Amino acid sequence: MALLNAQGVTKRFGGLLANDSVDLAVEEGQIVGLIGPNGAGKTTFFNCLSGHLVPDAGTIIFNGRDITRWPAHRVAQAGIARTFQLVKSMGGLTVEENVMIGAFARVDDREEARRKARQVLELVGLLDVADMYPGELPLAVQKQMELARALATEPKLLMLDEVAAGLSPEEIEGFAGLLRKIHREKGLAMLVIEHVMEFVLPLSERVYVLAGGRKIAEGTPDEITNHPAVIEAYLGEGYARAHKR
Ligand SMILES: Nc1ncnc2c1ncn2[C@@H]1O[C@H](COP(=O)(O)OP(=O)(O)O)[C@@H](O)[C@H]1O
Numbered sequence: 001m002a003l004l005n006a007q008g009v010t011k012r013f014g015g016l017l018a019n020d021s022v023d024l025a026v027e028e029g030q031i032v033g034l035i036g037p038n039g040a041g042k043t044t045f046f047n048c049l050s051g052h053l054v055p056d057a058g059t060i061i062f063n064g065r066d067i068t069r070w071p072a073h074r075v076a077q078a079g080i081a082r083t084f085q086l087v088k089s090m091g092g093l094t095v096e097e098n099v100m101i102g103a104f105a106r107v108d109d110r111e112e113a114r115r116k117a118r119q120v121l122e123l124v125g126l127l128d129v130a131d132m133y134p135g136e137l138p139l140a141v142q143k144q145m146e147l148a149r150a151l152a153t154e155p156k157l158l159m160l161d162e163v164a165a166g167l168s169p170e171e172i173e174g175f176a177g178l179l180r181k182i183h184r185e186k187g188l189a190m191l192v193i194e195h196v197m198e199f200v201l202p203l204s205e206r207v208y209v210l211a212g213g214r215k216i217a218e219g220t221p222d223e224i225t226n227h228p229a230v231i232e233a234y235l236g237e238g239y240a241r242a243h244k245r
């Protein structure tokens with residue numbers, strides 16, 4: 001049985017069908033990419049999964065439980081963690097305190113939360129900025145902090161919404177290496193929304209493509225880059241030619 005099995009997820013905003021019966025599955029320990037043009041409905045789909053939005057229809061089964069319409073804090077406790085397209089940090093809190101917020105999903109004790117936060121900060125390489133404030137730090141570091149906060153909830157599934165956006169090629173490479181290391185060490189499943197194909201395709205075992213709220217394709221990264229509907233809706237002929245094998 002898949003770790004995550006979303007079926008028929010549908011979300012309307014007034015007359016706009018932002019998610020039109022989307023099916024998606026993530027196996028235990030698998031890294032899955034979710035790509036598609038701006039406005040395709042990728043973030044909306046994340047919001048439906050993470051409990052930040054209530055879907056109009058569909059079923060979300062996670063780790064053997066029906067979590068459809070659960071509020072965000074319950075979904076987090078069930079083991080789904082996410083980052084946001086625009087980093088959400090508490091400016092008045094230090095990096096360590098921001099990560100402790102994640103840890104409080106699992107522990108009540110402040111010192112225990114601090115210990116957990118420091119463990120995760122070490123894993124992502126941020127221990128030396130633990131006492132700084134997010135606003136003083138570059139975007140790439142803020143994104144690593146958000147990743148650390150998500151990891152501190154001890155998820156089974158980590159969902160990342162455009163972590164590579166706004167980063168330099170070197171920073172993107174660093175982030176990919178970090179995700180690989182985390183995947184190796186923790187065996188975490190990941191669902192990764194991304195526009196930077198050089199980042200998401202080598203990382204993903206399987207890729208889903210959304211366009212206009214609907215799933216238009218799914219397959220291996222190779223199948224996706226050669227898929228006519230994906231080339232037309234998203235990648236473009238130029239991309240396909242440059243990456244032809
Ligand atoms: N809270 C909202 N209220 C109204 N429309 C929204 C809301 N969130 C997203 N949309 C619309 O839904 C569509 C899908 O958006 P989104 O899920 O953010 O796409 P993506 O993440 O793929 O770029 C877009 O047309 C967007 O304008």
Ligand SMILES: [Mg+2]
Nearest residue numbers: 042043044085
């Ligand atoms: Mg988005």
